Amino acid sequence: MARVRWLNTPDVFRPFEELQQLRKEMDRLFESVMGRRSWPITGRVFPLVNITEDDNAYYIRAELPGVKPEDIEISVEADSVTIGGERKPEDVGKEVSYHRKEREFGKFRRVITLKAGFNADAVEAVFKNGILTIKLPKAEEAKPRQIQVKTE
Amino acid sequence: MSEIRAKEKQEVQRTAESTRNVPIYIPDVDIYETNDALVVVADIPGVSPENVDIDLRDDTLTIRATVDLYGGNERPVLTEYEMGDYYRQFTLGRLIDQSKIEASMKDGVLTLILPKVEKAKPRKIMVKAV
Numbered sequence: 187m188a189r190v191r192w193l194n195t196p197d198v199f200r201p202f203e204e205l206q207q208l209r210k211e212m213d214r215l216f217e218s219v220m221g222r223r224s225w226p227i228t229g230r231v232f233p234l235v236n237i238t239e240d241d242n243a244y245y246i247r248a249e250l251p252g253v254k255p256e257d258i259e260i261s262v263e264a265d266s267v268t269i270g271g272e273r274k275p276e277d278v279g280k281e282v283s284y285h286r287k288e289r290e291f292g293k294f295r296r297v298i299t300l301k302a303g304f305n306a307d308a309v310e311a312v313f314k315n316g317i318l319t320i321k322l323p324k325a326e327e328a329k330p331r332q333i334q335v336k337t338e
Numbered sequence: 339m340s341e342i343r344a345k346e347k348q349e350v351q352r353t354a355e356s357t358r359n360v361p362i363y364i365p366d367v368d369i370y371e372t373n374d375a376l377v378v379v380a381d382i383p384g385v386s387p388e389n390v391d392i393d394l395r396d397d398t399l400t401i402r403a404t405v406d407l408y409g410g411n412e413r414p415v416l417t418e419y420e421m422g423d424y425y426r427q428f429t430l431g432r433l434i435d436q437s438k439i440e441a442s443m444k445d446g447v448l449t450l451i452l453p454k455v456e457k458a459k460p461r462k463i464m465v466k467a468v
Contacts (some may be wrong), residue, residue, distance in 0.1 A: 234419040238412035249383040251446030288366040289381055316383030316446015
């Protein structure tokens, strides 16, 4: 779509286009300043997850420091994975006075839906140094297929 | 009450640039005091116990932790958080017995027990009835 410049044609002032242009500029500016922090600002539910893939599997990872492995519940359905659990505070006894209390505790639950297929029976989960890794082996149809070019 | 004051460095990389190209985060901490010790609990997920460096010099406690980078040869689908190292410094307002500091790591949580020196422990003063 051709954009009509306001300065050239003041009679066709289009405030929304101008605003959109401004928004794009702002986004670009933020991205250049914030750099790596350009994650989607969609609904943020604890725990935050990173999803990656290779040819054979998807990997869902979440930072869950201080959560005991037995307090993490993972359930798998045809196209979704649910991470639930509780982060319980450590028992510190009664005779303490707090200087700082920044760490948060409580229950959590998050459902992650994946578009492409995975083999729900072969899902594995590992918890190490406070990082949960769920490995979802790809279903055959989700794997990339290599096509050999034949010479005749 | 507040004998520990945090020196939060929001932009660690500005003072001295890290050799690793990863962000450096300020870990969330709980700090509490018992009769015998000051306890620092810090969330540092992704760090192996051997990669935590604790330094107490004069009255400054420094926690440095290097994250084990993971998933490097996988392709990102969704990235909501970044992996990074951790750095945080505290000024200790009371005397700590440096020889008895204990540090332990479990499930990405660092617990530091900083015993108070004998003379800093609270003494009960008996009020005598005359």
